[in-house]
Amino acid sequence: xxxxxxxxxxxxxxxxxxxxxxxxxxxxxxxxxxxxxxxxxxxxxxxxxxxxxxxxxxxxxxxxxxxxxxxxxxxxxxxxxxxxxxxxxxxxxxxxxxxxxxxxxxxxxxxxxxxxxxxxxxxxxxxxxxxxxxxxxxxxxxxxxxxxxxxxxxxxxxxxxxxxxxxxxxxxxxxxxxxxxxxxxxxxxxxxxxxxxxxxxxxxxxxxxxxxxxxxxxxxxxxxxxxxxxxxxxxxxxxxxxxxxxxxxxxxxxxxxxxxxxxxxxxxxxxxxxxxxxxxxxxxxxxxxxxxxxxxxxxxxxxxxxxxxxxxxxxxxxxxxxxxxxxxx
Numbered sequence: 001x002x003x004x005x006x007x008x009x010x011x012x013x014x015x016x017x018x019x020x021x022x023x024x025x026x027x028x029x030x031x032x033x034x035x036x037x038x039x040x041x042x043x044x045x046x047x048x049x050x051x052x053x054x055x056x057x058x059x060x061x062x063x064x065x066x067x068x069x070x071x072x073x074x075x076x077x078x079x080x081x082x083x084x085x086x087x088x089x090x091x092x093x094x095x096x097x098x099x100x101x102x103x104x105x106x107x108x109x110x111x112x113x114x115x116x117x118x119x120x121x122x123x124x125x126x127x128x129x130x131x132x133x134x135x136x137x138x139x140x141x142x143x144x145x146x147x148x149x150x151x152x153x154x155x156x157x158x159x160x161x162x163x164x165x166x167x168x169x170x171x172x173x174x175x176x177x178x179x180x181x182x183x184x185x186x187x188x189x190x191x192x193x194x195x196x197x198x199x200x201x202x203x204x205x206x207x208x209x210x211x212x213x214x215x216x217x218x219x220x221x222x223x224x225x226x227x228x229x230x231x232x233x234x235x236x237x238x239x240x241x242x243x244x245x246x247x248x249x250x251x252x253x254x255x256x257x258x259x260x261x262x263x264x265x266x267x268x269x270x271x272x273x274x275x276x277x278x279x280x281x282x283x284x285x286x287x288x289x290x291x292x293x294x295x296x297x298x299x300x301x302x303x304x305x306x307x308x309x310x311x312x313x314x315x316x317x318x319x320x321x322x323x324x325x326x327x328x329x
Contacts, residue, residue, distance in 0.1 A: 014185055014217050015048040015071065020080035022063075022070050026290065038289050040066040042241035043080075045316075048234070050184075053211065053218040055232030055249070057225050057264065059286055063241040064221045068187045071219070072104045073097055085184070102132050102181040109190035111170035115162040121148070121173055122158045128180040147176040150213075151206060168199035172206070179210065185217045192227065204231060226268050229253060237261045240289055240297040247322030257324040259302045296327065304328060 022041040025034035040063045048054045056064045069075045071082055073089065082090045089100055108114040115124055125147055126140045135143065145155055151172040162170055171191060178186055188207070192200040204227065210216060222228050228235060229249065236246040237258065245258040256262045263282040284301040287293050293300055299309040308327050316323040 012049045013047055014050045014085055015219075016081075016083040017044060017046050017067075017071055018081040018083070020044045020067070020070060020082065021078045022066055022075060023078055036290050039241045039292060040289060041070060041077075042292075044238075044241075044243055045080075046236055046243065046246060048185075048217060048219065050217055051211070051215055052233040053220050053231050055220045055222065055228035055235045056238060057222055057228045057235065058238035060223060061286060061289065062238040063289070064238050065189055067238070068106075068189050068219055068221050072106060072187050073101075074106070098132075102128070103184045104187070105178040105181065105183040105185070106187045106189065107171070107174050107178050107191045110194055111167050111174055112162060114174055115170060117162050120159045120161060121153075124162075124173060125177045125180055128177065132181055143180070144176075147179055148173075150179065150210070151176045166199075167195050168203060171195065171203055175203075175206070175210070179214065182214065183216070185219070187219045187221070189221045190223070191220075193222065193224065200227070207231070225264050237264070240287065240292050242297060242325065243316060244298065244326070245322075245324045246316065247318070251322040255322070257318075257322070257329060258298075258326050259304055259328075260298050296325075 020041055021043055023037040023039050026036045026038065027033060028035035042063075044067060046054070056067065058064050066075065070077050073082070077090060080090070081088055084100060084104065087100070089097060092100075119127075122141060122144050125144045129135050129140045129143060141158070145158065148154065148157060153169065153172055153176070157165075162173070165173065191207070192203050195203060207218070208231070211218060218231070220228065220231050232249045234247065235249045235252045237244050237252075237260065239260050245252060245256075245261045252261070256265055260282070267282065282301055287297065287300060293310075295311045296302070296305075296309040296314055299305040302309065306327060312327070314325040314327050316325045317329065318324055
C-alpha cells in the first residue's frame with residue numbers, strides 16, 4: 001500500500017479539504033494566554049462528490065461537528081485548504097464569501113435552538129431571501145409557502161411561531177430555510193438525533209427525496225452508524241480529530257478495516273429481545289484531545305495494539321475507494 005488521500009473523480013468533486021486543522025486555545029494565567037490547545041480537527045483531508053452523501057461518524061467529541069462548521073466557514077480554520085467547486089475559499093474575506101454562502105447551508109442538531117422564538121415561520125424561512133435576493137414581500141411569501149409545502153408543511157403554518165410546532169415539524173422548518181437559496185451543498189449536523197425514532201425515519205426519507213429533487217450534496221454528521229449506513233454513499237470515521245477510515249459505503253460496511261470502526265459497528269443495537277450482545281465493544285475512555293496519545297491515537301483502547309502503534313502515527317493508506325489509517329494493513 002502507498003500513501004494516498006481519498007479523492008473524488010476529476011470533474012465530479014464539489015468539496016475538497018486538504019490538511020485541515022482547527023485548534024481551540026485554552027487560556028490560563030493572569031494574562032489569559034494560551035497554555036494548551038484542544039486539537040479538534042487535526043490534519044484532515046477528504047473529498048466529496050457532487051450529489052452524494054458523505055457520512056461522517058464517530059464518538060462525541062471526535063471533532064466531526066467542528067469539521068463540518070469549519071468547511072462551511074462558520075469557524076475559521078487554523079491551516080489547510082478548503083476548495084469548494086474549484087475555488088479556494090479558505091482565507092477569502094467574509095464580504096467575498098457572501099456570494100458563496102448561499103451555496104453552502106446548514107441544518108443543526110437542535111431543531112428548536114436554531115429557530116428564533118420571536119420570529120414567525122414566514123420570517124425565519126424567508127430571512128435568507130431578504131438578505132441574498134431582491135424579491136418583494138409577496139414574492140418571498142410565495143417562495144416560503146412553496147418551500148413549506150416541499151417539506152410537508154402547510155399555508156396555515158406561515159404565521160405561527162416555533163413553540164407551536166413539534167420537534168419533527170421544527171426540523172422541517174430548518175430544512176426549508178436551508179433550501180431557500182437553492183444551495184448545492186448542505187451540512188447536516190446530527191439532524192435527527194434530538195427526534196423520536198419514528199420521526200427520525202420521516203426526516204431521513206424527506207432528506208433523501210429532497211436530495212434527488214434538488215440535486216443536493218450532503219455532509220451528514222452523526223454518531224449513529226446505522227443512520228449513516230442508511231444515508232451515505234461514502235463513509236468517513238473520525239477519532240480524536242483524525243480520519244481513521246474512509247471509503248465507499250458498501251466497501252466500509254462489507255469490509256470494515258480499522259479496529260475502531262469494527263467496534264462502532266458491533267455497538268449498533270440489534271432490535272431482538274432474545275439476542276444477547278457482547279456488551280461494550282470499545283473499552284476505556286476517549287483520551288483528551290488536549291494531549292492525545294503518541295503514535296496511533298486509538299492504541300490505548302485497541303485490542304490489536306503493537307509496539308509500532310505506540311510510537312508511529314499511521315497514515316491513510318489503501319486504494320482510492322477505501323482507505324484506513326492502521327498499522328495492521
